[in-house]
Amino acid sequence: MNTTTIKLITIIAEGVLKDRLIDAILKRGAKGYTLSEVHGHGSRGISASFWDGAQVRIETLVSPAVAEKILQHLSDEYFKDYAVVAYAENVEVVRGEKYM
Amino acid sequence: MNTTTIKLITIIAEGVLKDRLIDAILKRGAKGYTLSEVHGHGSRGISASFWDGAQVRIETLVSPAVAEKILQHLSDEYFKDYAVVAYAENVEVVRGEKYM
Amino acid sequence: MNTTTIKLITIIAEGVLKDRLIDAILKRGAKGYTLSEVHGHGSRGISASFWDGAQVRIETLVSPAVAEKILQHLSDEYFKDYAVVAYAENVEVVRGEKYM
Incomplete structure (x- = not known):
């Protein structure tokens, strides 16, 4: 079966x-x-009070180009001041054009 | 340590x-x-009412051959008529024979 | 953008x-x-009563060396006697040093 490799981006952040x-x-x-909904816990550089509640996990399937734009944006706007975790991975999908 | 690479299949679909x-x-x-339980949101070609509730995420660790069969089945039976999302990725496990 | 490839370890186990x-x-x-929180179901070698409740999913982003140590520990201490599932995968992150 024909599959396409695209990017899965996962973002974990404070619900707000x-x-x-x-x-x-x-x-x-x-x-x-x-x-x-997830519960995140960082043991270094993140105050306990910050994590004292639920976080949200946002996942999205995107093209490599869109993945790059999203990670760049998170890096520019969030990583310095917020406890946002984000990662990208390759996944295979059928009908990849749906996500592009 | 000896690890085996197998497939993680993730399916996100209406709870029903x-x-x-x-x-x-x-x-x-x-x-x-x-x-x-997850909440899915599609911005294209999926009616708002469809997503107005909880979806289920089903994950399974399988051999590449079983992964192929599952994706083929989803493609044949679901992707045209249902808002089912599915993707496969490589993961490393210890004692891979347990999943085969 | 500069990304680093690190390991995402996922562990699924009885809440206790x-x-x-x-x-x-x-x-x-x-x-x-x-x-x-997840609900796990194994169809082979796992008693139904074991899975009759919620399991916990623990995810952590770590260096390859730490991933190896964690999988080794799980293999040594849990895989024989407990229905613990664990897998590792490569993910790309920005500011990888945060996780090392």
Whole structure:
């Protein structure tokens, strides 16, 4: 079967950032996203009070070019001042054009 | 340490499809699966009402051959008529024979 | 943009093991982790009663060396007697030094 390799971006952030982050990824070309609730814990440089509650996990399947734009934006706007974690990985999908 | 590379398949679908999808992956050779609740949002070609509720995320670790069968089945039976998202990725496990 | 490839380790286990597992990954060098609730189902060699409840998913971003130590520990201490599932995958991050 024909599969296409695209990027899965996962962002974990304080719930209060949810709407801003969703807006940011859609503006950079994401066609959809998945939300779930997680509890994040950082043991270094993150105050305990920050993590004292639920975080949101946002996942989106995008082209490599869109992935680059999203990571660049997060790096420019969030990584310095917010406890936002983000990572990209390669995944295989059928009908990859749906996500591009 | 010896690790084996196998496939992690992730399926995100409307909750009502859960039992059918679980049945489908077990029939094609999956030995187990993990369920969690997510909220999916598609910005193109998916009606808002569809996503107005919880979706299920089904994850399963399988051999490449079983992964191929599962993706083929989803492609044949679901991708045209349902808002099912599925992707495969390579992961490393210890005692890979457990999943084969 | 400069990204670094690091390891994402995912562990799925009975909730009662949560604190021991978190302690184990932090002791081996993980700098943080994310928790979420899942429902696991194994179709072979796992009693139905075991899975009759919620499991915890623990995720952590670590260096390849720390990933190796964590998988080795899980293999030595858990895989024989507990229904613990664990896998590692490569992910790209910005500012990889944060996780090392």
